[in-house]
Amino acid sequence: MGRPARFTKTGLIDAATTLSARLGPARVTVAGIAREAGAPVGSVYHRYPSQGALLAEVWLAAAERFQSAALALVAKARNEDDAVECALVTPRFVRSDHATAVVLMTHRRDDFLSPGIPKEYRDRAAKLAADMRTGLATAAARLLPSDPRGREKLAVALIGIPLGAVRIFLPQAVPPPEIDATIAAAVRAALKAP
Amino acid sequence: MGRPARFTKTGLIDAATTLSARLGPARVTVAGIAREAGAPVGSVYHRYPSQGALLAEVWLAAAERFQSAALALVAKARNEDDAVECALVTPRFVRSDHATAVVLMTHRRDDFLSPGIPKEYRDRAAKLAADMRTGLATAAARLLPSDPRGREKLAVALIGIPLGAVRIFLPQAVPPPEIDATIAAAVRAALKAP
């Protein structure tokens, strides 16, 4: 079986996520990740082929976590109240995992997907985008039938508005509980708007 | 008077803004800025002491432009209709200057303000934040009197919601005109929410 591992992929991703949230992905160094994880740099390269691959994992892990939570509710949404619950996933996510939320909500995807990474990572990112697209499209067919821009409107209401609302407080602070009511009201209005 | 200048500060800022929007500030190199501006690297250093200083100018120029447009309307806002006009500054700004908007709305301030830049830049950034703060505070006293969280709510409604709405389309696309009505409805609801 070989020598037991002291450092796991998850531990390295967590360290890199923490640093990415604190400094932004551009200022994250391999030496910094190693220090944060309590590991030597060699052990980072034992798990990941490059810094770019690890940063890609950081973003993909964050996006997959958020998106699975959001799309689970979107798939079930049948009425306006359900839609509001979808929108509230965002502020709750920020409160439950601040660093991951900062990674996801204050940077662009491509700040984490460097040009040279293996195709595998790009494929995972493309799948995420496609899943979001179809999830919103099917929900739009139910919630906003006969609206040709239904998917777009749903994206703005369920993702954009809550994102913007919490973005005011990131990266330093946490969105206060009171804004959930503001988000809810805004989302209802956005869905009813012509 | 000396040899006439072929390259201006503005030209370099524009080139750096274009590249920042296309690649993100992390992948902007001095050589790349020089190429985009049609200048040799030495001329970049003749205008700015460092790459960090130039990137700081990029963000400050973008933020000052957006904020002066927004706060001009915020200062005059007397009713809900005026507040909606304030919120619509954001999508209009995106349509009028896409690259600058991408700089401002898809990155963090500190991705452009590197740790080592001269204090002057940090002071300008602090002044911007302070101006926004007081501008929103005085508007909140008028638009949402007796609401202890008025300034916060106004920030969410006038900045956060429109930002999130356009963010769905950035950095690649431009927000379609139809979303202005969605933003307007969401903002009115957010301001009325308890």
Place this chain on the structure above:
DNA sequence: ATAGTATTTGAATATATATTCTAGAACTAA
């Protein structure tokens, strides 16, 4: 003309950091 000055120009250098590499350590199986 000549001197003075601001600017351009791009090759040379410095520096930060990603990546590699060799050695050794800690386990399992036989």
Place this chain on the structure above:
DNA sequence: TTAGTTCTAGAATATATATTCAAATACTAT
């Protein structure tokens, strides 16, 4: 105990790119 395997460990190396610098250039003023 030995061989095989996987991982730790961090110093050595490679590389990308920021920065410096020494001319050269194009203007103004005298």
